[in-house]
Amino acid sequence: MKRAGVVALNTFREAVRDRVLYNLLFFALVMMAASIIAGQISIGIEQTVIVTLGLSAISLIGLLISVFIGVGLVSKEMDKRTLYALLAKPVRRWEFLLGKFGGLVLTLAVNTAAMGLGLFLALMYAKQTLERGDATVFVAVYFIWLKLALVVALALLFSCFTTPLLAILFTAGVYIVGLYVQELRNMPMQVMSPGMTAFTKWLSYLLPNFENFNIMAMAAHSRQVPGKLIVQNTLYTAIYCAIVLTGAILVFSRRNLK
């Protein structure tokens, strides 16, 4: 497990030295500035505009990093053959995979936290006052990070058995469908055959429910988040990631490197 930590720190270092990451941070700052300007022209709804725009930007940037870098975590190493020298050392393949996952999730934590702080400062600047409910912004950012961890796990799984392009498409596909899991679950029975109903219900429980992580409206109106939801989302992410990563490990452990 210690070796997974060494791999994770190196993955984090790679991301920090990657100029794309700095560009995305710069983009985040631009988005924050835009939200402040938008807030100034939207009389009375500054908070809603800033929080919605800010959280959307954090989510979008995080998703781009999670999908593109997540898919490249293993595939890039295989293409460039950088992992040959590493896997010939006393490193188990699961340690390598967990390390890569941990490194990107750590990067996302730092990135998301920095952007979350930027959003909070923008909010303070616009409101000039502070109330307890404003802290919901941080919970919303935390939920975005949980969601991104799940996306990274999925990207890693797909990249273990398919090409990078297909892995990006699969990850994006699962993410988009995952946003509508609730709708799948509540699909009216009259419009489908019983078999199809059972299938969509089964699918809705199999797919990750990304809608659970969206508390943008609560954050925009400074409503407090129930502690139960925080625990529930944390556990959901941990268990789902564990299952997906186990699948990725099973595939990668048997994979012949080119």
Place this chain on the structure above:
Amino acid sequence: MHAPAIETENLTKEYPHGFLNLKKKTSLEGLNMQVDEGEIFGFIGPNGAGKTTAIKLLMRLIFPTAGSARILGKPISDIEMHRDVGYLPEQPFFYDYLTAEELLDYFARIHDLTASDRKERVQQMLKKVGLETAGKIQLRKYSKGMLQRVGMAQAILHDPKVVILDEPMSGLDPVGRREVRDIILALKREGKTVMFSTHILSDAEMLCDRVGVIVGGKLRGVGAPEQLVDVKTQSMEIFFELTGQSTAPLLAKATRTGDRYRLQVPEAELYGAIEQVRAAGARILSVTPVRATLEEFFMNLVGADGAQAAAVEVSGK
């Protein structure tokens, strides 16, 4: 009695290919070989012969279709085996955002070296491969030869008992090749076992206690280089100088470079040939025995394999 440093038994690797992966291509077929402790073993063969496949199987980068292998008595599936093995991949490429020092430190951490050991070993290795002044430069600025040296450094960083090098001289200039050869010889003096693949036969002849020749995925011969080739003198070479023309039939068989000629004749016909050369008015510069080289042995095998492959193709099998 010591177990061999490296031992393979019927090691086979097939790759599925074609429509629905229904066809199978055999990259390595029933490899049985042993590398003894403390020896330098050369794995020679043309491109695509199966050298890298065999090495990747030993390193568990790919998995065998059949057979088994052991390194230092441990099955290759045992992760602990990797503690005592150093490996240089073919055309190595490392994280280019790291400096050589950072890369070696990273690998040293993987090997559980302590902080003080890491610092010491990293500097030692950089010095050993002649990169002590380039340690703080990012690898993206390294030339191919420099990357090869970093590859050597990471392979021997943890003081392994067995070092496996895939084409270690590839991409190096003559100075670099000489340095790698010196490192390999130094490893042997330290009692390490070195196995390396190469298609540069002079390197193998110069360094190896034994070589294994692999062609078409099959091991075709193992032994000391001088045992593999026929050490018997097969023919003699007469090197002579001749100004002017001659109509002697024997001279038509000679290779000419300016006024100088090289003529190979069977040993039994040497004296008769010398007489004819002298009669033609030539000045004999030297007479030397011609020894078969590893290259000739190798080329014969490759040629035979090519002929066999062509025959199979013709017969449609």
